[in-house]
Amino acid sequence: MKLATLRRRAETLPGVSGVARLDRATTRLAGRLNPGDVAIIDHVDLDRATAETLLAARPAAIVNAQPCISGRYPNLGPELVVAHGVPLLDNVGGEVFAAVKEGAKVRVDGDTVYVGETPIASGTVQDADTVETLMAEAKAGLASQLEAFAVNTGEFMTGERRLLLEGEGIPALTTRMRGKHVLVVMRSHEYASDLKALKSYIREYRPVLVGVDGGADALIEAGHTPDLIVGDMDAVSDTALATGAEVVVHAYPDGRAPGLLRVQDLGVPAVTFPTAGTSEDVALLLADEGEAELIVAVGSHADLTEFLDRGRAGMASSFLVRLKIGAKLVDAATVTRLYRNRISAAALLLLVIGALVAVAAALAVSDAGRTYLTTLSDDVGRFFDWLQDSFS
Template sequence: MRLGTLRRGRAADALPGVSGVVRLDRRTKDLTKRLNSGEIAVIDHTDIDRVAADALVARGVIAVVNASPSISGRYPNLGPGILARADIPILDNVGADVFGKVKEGTRVRVDGECLYVGDRLVAEGRQLDEAAIAEAMEDAKAGLSTQLEAFAANTMEYMKRERALLLDGVGVPDIRTDMEGKHVLIVVRGYDYKEDLAHLRSYIRDYRPVLIGVDGGADALREAGYKPAVIVGDMDSVSDETLRSGAEVIVHAYADGRAPGLPRVQDLGVEAITFPATGTSEDIAMLLADAK
């Protein structure tokens, strides 16, 4: 990426770098609502995610100045790569004091590792180009496995410790699906779920885990060519066809036993059991897998 080849505005034509009106907000989501094409965004966003990057690209920003690290190394986030591929320069990790040095609506210039207001240097950081992003992503990927293992262990430990709170004394229901000694894969239909399942294809083939779909996650499994063994959820975002696919259906109910999703399943002629709990459907899917 060559910052020196990008110029904006008549007043800045003689100066290197990228010039434009600046918009500032510590919340990227709020900032994208008022950004205009050709402006420079100043954000405070550790680990810029794909959704935020897509929104910045869609708004037509010409540069991004981040007070925080765009890639912290905790996990391989996709946002910086999206910005780089859109030829949007990133001035990274300039520090939070930039918000006190630059006023909304003024004209600023990003040149290399520097941010200027007129001829005055107001902040310095790191020019996060494609090479730097690739290197940081490799480092993040190297440590991801360890962090995922720690996260999974901590999550299950928390859920075991708070089981009484989550279940309010009701307990995990008995189900017919055998999970004893088997891997269990819980699928939630989120961002990039198709790509995620594609990446897991070899794991599913080799380990043949019990497949649990949480609401629309069950449809995601079937779209990918798999058959969910268990469907868990409120039953508000899973298709009739998937509910009739032969999977064991567990309807998430309130702690008092009310299950708004149960009549829909029963109207389809599908047998179901309820799981009263105060947590999310993802929570009870994990509790179910751990208990069985």
């Protein structure tokens, strides 16, 4: 009786409740987040790609130990979270990781996180109005971010000029790309809709399919099998790694590759690619070095705002990698528009009319065809006579 009373009492408490899932590595957390859980993260300047990954699991609420918008630049994640109606509480402090155990039942009410009826952390509630205000203030930080971006770009060019200019350090692959289209998939902005729109393109051109970390799972969800998996291996499933795809583990410039041990434990052969760039850059450089005819990017970063949104010095490498690859690299949305419009409705109509004319001409010049047309004409005449008699 006492337990039932406590349950009824818990159900009447305000706010939203759920099982707590905690991890300072947000991409790792997303892999075990279930619908209705409360995600507790440690992510300053929540970017759009991470927000999309979290929202895909349909959490009851998101609690951030750090500020979701620090003011350095207008990052896009918080805006997406509040637009989906998911409660967002940030700046609660790192102590929440010690106060809450994985799997515990927690409740978020206003600016406070509770375990039972005991408050254990408090922060700032973010909604559409507060996010809009913070985003407006953050735009003032773009100038300094651009300066930092320029400095990071120069440092990357100095440190890895041989990689960019001579291809030094790029591992040899068994996956053949020469003269082929290569589709590089990142599990980021609008990746699912892009893959759906590209289904006919993939069926006709049969591009080499490259999944960047969770992009491999995105390919599988869309009904495809990746040919190559690239990344840190922190956001790709064991199922994807077991598909038989060739695996390239992104390593630090000094050669350390934390994700390699996991791949080896699964018995999957892999090679490493040391670079200060991002896993996305690794995939693009591999396709370019493999002499791909065209590289189509799904879920990539297309403009300056999206580059800065990731909030990492390594994004400077993405800028230089794109300069190196040049016109060979196109965005999935561009391919979708061009491929969809390649055959117009008018052209299809003319094709059908031409086929009908050809059939009619073939029937008219043959004895069997003339007999068939005469019989068809008689049948049509009798049908119209029947109609006339029925309504007279």
